[in-house]
Amino acid sequence: MSAVKRETFGSRSAVILTMAGSAIGLGNIWRFPYMVGEHGGGAFIVLYIIATLLISLPVFVAEATLGRRSRTSAYGAMARLAPGKPFWKSAGILAVIIPTVIASYYSVIGGWSLEYLFQSATAAFVRNDPERVSALFGSFISSPFRPVAMHLLFLAACAYIVGRGVKSGIERFSKITIPILFVLIVAIAVYSISLPGARAGVAYLVRPDFSQLTARSFAFAMGQSFYSLSLGMGAIITYGSYVSREENLLVSSAGTAVSDLLFAILAGFAIMPAVFAAGIEPGAGPGLVFQSIPYVFSVMGEHLPVISTIVSVVFFVAIIVAAMTSLISLLEVGVSYLVERHGVRRPRACMLLFLVCGGVGVLCSLSFGPLAGMKIAGLSLFDLLDWLSSNILLPVLAFLVVIFVGRVLKREDLCEELSYAHPGNARLFGVVYFLIKWVAPIAVALLFVTNFIL
Numbered sequence: 001m002s003a004v005k006r007e008t009f010g011s012r013s014a015v016i017l018t019m020a021g022s023a024i025g026l027g028n029i030w031r032f033p034y035m036v037g038e039h040g041g042g043a044f045i046v047l048y049i050i051a052t053l054l055i056s057l058p059v060f061v062a063e064a065t066l067g068r069r070s071r072t073s074a075y076g077a078m079a080r081l082a083p084g085k086p087f088w089k090s091a092g093i094l095a096v097i098i099p100t101v102i103a104s105y106y107s108v109i110g111g112w113s114l115e116y117l118f119q120s121a122t123a124a125f126v127r128n129d130p131e132r133v134s135a136l137f138g139s140f141i142s143s144p145f146r147p148v149a150m151h152l153l154f155l156a157a158c159a160y161i162v163g164r165g166v167k168s169g170i171e172r173f174s175k176i177t178i179p180i181l182f183v184l185i186v187a188i189a190v191y192s193i194s195l196p197g198a199r200a201g202v203a204y205l206v207r208p209d210f211s212q213l214t215a216r217s218f219a220f221a222m223g224q225s226f227y228s229l230s231l232g233m234g235a236i237i238t239y240g241s242y243v244s245r246e247e248n249l250l251v252s253s254a255g256t257a258v259s260d261l262l263f264a265i266l267a268g269f270a271i272m273p274a275v276f277a278a279g280i281e282p283g284a285g286p287g288l289v290f291q292s293i294p295y296v297f298s299v300m301g302e303h304l305p306v307i308s309t310i311v312s313v314v315f316f317v318a319i320i321v322a323a324m325t326s327l328i329s330l331l332e333v334g335v336s337y338l339v340e341r342h343g344v345r346r347p348r349a350c351m352l353l354f355l356v357c358g359g360v361g362v363l364c365s366l367s368f369g370p371l372a373g374m375k376i377a378g379l380s381l382f383d384l385l386d387w388l389s390s391n392i393l394l395p396v397l398a399f400l401v402v403i404f405v406g407r408v409l410k411r412e413d414l415c416e417e418l419s420y421a422h423p424g425n426a427r428l429f430g431v432v433y434f435l436i437k438w439v440a441p442i443a444v445a446l447l448f449v450t451n452f453i454l
Helices: 012-023 026-038 042-070 077-081 086-119 129-142 146-163 166-194 199-206 217-228 235-240 249-277 292-301 305-342 348-366 381-408 413-419 423-453
Strands: none
Touching: 012 235, 012 249, 026 042, 026 086, 026 217, 026 249, 026 305, 042 077, 042 199, 042 217, 042 235, 042 249, 042 381, 077 086, 077 381, 086 129, 086 146, 086 235, 086 292, 086 305, 086 348, 086 381, 129 146, 129 292, 146 166, 146 305, 146 348, 166 249, 166 305, 166 381, 199 249, 199 348, 217 381, 217 423, 235 305, 249 292, 249 305, 249 413, 249 423, 292 305, 305 348, 348 381, 381 423, 413 423
């Protein structure tokens, strides 16, 4: 293994903003609103908050601690802290495979966002009939060329930023874009709430109806929290390795989780009131953003064409920025592995990841068009990779991490890592340790089992 000088984030704000950049992504803007719509509105949000604070946050702390303690890539983190135990070295392979798989199809969705930004900027939603706007998504993703081109363009932009390094690329991009992203989503939420008929959407979010919850609701809430916080992807382990020992890891982890929660709820208020104002079914599913929201802009454009165009551009800029920050963290996992394990220069490592993720992503994109008839276990390649990563790979890696940190890593080593330069954290260590050692593994195991039984 080549000796490579390891970069570190420059400040606490940089740590929180960069980790929040990994967490805040399409999982918040694209996935969270339709999950809320499908699983009980405000009641699902209550479960989501509980799952994030009691389960996902301890897992986040475990992953960040593993990264900082090992000071190496996600691949080698467990192997370095448990030398002579080949199982944990093998487990590190998952931490490289998972983000590469997710990046391959995630960049396809990022390409859709890029296309819809172009459509917004050319006032396509304003100039078309609302019903026709809803049908645009299906015709676009089934095209053999343009979705592929958008996917590759989006992936290339993210690979370029990663290629510039931790401080000059990833940290600088996150420090600029994450505050802007919060401003954009607040502006969109304010406008959405002001629409005629939006009050029903607000009520749907703030008045929990627990009768809508089912046995799987908590599993869905926990799964969404995992997906949103980038847990089980190797990204937080990798970013944790760039955190200096003087940084308060508990504060940074809590700040990231709270930022992610806040943004997800803001995204709900940005989208759901507009959905109700337009009379659209809140449980419309994954197409809620790309089919329903353009419909809202089209209806708005009949009376306020200029404002509709501006708001739609702002909305899809927010989606693209969110998608980029998350994809950057996924790519960094593989790049870190290639740089540290094989001595590959960072720009070349980015090119290799671009070729791999780009190639698989092209096939994922074509699975909505020319390759739509090619099924594996009844699923298209896109759906198969999404199902495989969300239901199997993420829970498995998250489970391995909390088992390692809670039972393989020495208790005193974990306490030292969390309390170093911040002795006050020792007072909270007992609670954190209990959550990591007992609560998180049981919850993750139940999530895994629930996905297959209920």
